[in-house]
Amino acid sequence: MALILIKFGIDHPIEKLKIKSAKKEDSVVFIQDGIYWNFENLSELTTGKTYLIKEDFFARGYTEEEANTNLINYHEFIDLIEKESKFIG
Template sequence: MNVALIIVKYGPNNPAERIKLESATESDYVILLQNGVYWILQNVKEHTKANVYALKDDFLARGYDESNSNVPLISYTQLVELIEKHPKSIG
């Protein structure tokens, strides 16, 4: 089974990011970084079947609280672990 790590850096107004989310499979992992964390406010799970995580520092830096997130928030260390575990990535 091919598992991809999909990096989403731009918000919901970016059509390329929407395509990446919608084409992800249930076995893929999506990481929301930078302005990609705004997908959380759009209920990202309605746009993808993948496992979704967001970088905690990026989410908090935009003025939100952990309780505002409907996906798991991860640290930089956890991000690096996911990148190492999934050598196939789409950014």
């Protein structure tokens, strides 16, 4: 299991590679400008579990109803960090 952190937007080719490399048991967390991946078809890009940082999503003017994946706060993000054995940033 690994935690994959995505912090850049959809124009960043390395981020797309990281998303596609996620396995089913991995967690992919979209933070900062990475939240814009929410508007791509994530189920086609990855089999990993996907999460958006709620505070970053709301800070960019989006509402909870516009989230296409799980919203988590920074405290829940810390829990994921502690749970996962590997980190890809």
